[in-house]
Amino acid sequence: MPRSQNKTTPTDQTAESFLAGVQPPRKAEEAHALDVLFREVTGFEPVMWGPSIVGYGRYHYRYASGREGDFLATGFSPRKAAHSIYIMPGYADFGGILSRLGKHKLGKSCLYVNKLADIDLDVLSELIRAGLKDLDRLWPVAPI
Secondary structure (H helix, E strand, O other): OOOOOOOOOEOOOOHHHHHHOOOOHHHHHHHHHHHHHHHHHHOOOEEEEOOOEEEEEEEEEEOOOOOEEEEEEEEEEEOOOOEEEEEOOOOOOOHHHHHHHEOOEEOOOEEEEOOHHHEOHHHHHHHHHHHHHHHHHHOOEEOO
């Protein structure tokens, strides 16, 4: 089966130019802080995936159905309502870490944080590392 075409793919836009346009100013400050944290934790340079996701690393997946493609390994998007933080692929139980994170909401492969002051950034770093380790066990993670 040919590779599927994901809607969310790497773009030529720089993370720096995207982050420079984030509004309001508090959201922009927090987005810059997340960028620093993700760079430190992952060791990867950021790449824009689609118009609004800052991604770090990538992985190639192939499902039993034959569908395959590439996607960001981890990252975030400073959305208007909350920061969306992507911990891929969302199969592991990170309940122990999440219980120490602070105020957040959970989606399938992401979590939502209204403001960084609501969470413990050291615990977020631990969660990102655990997510990458889990992902790498299934599909190797590499820089883009």
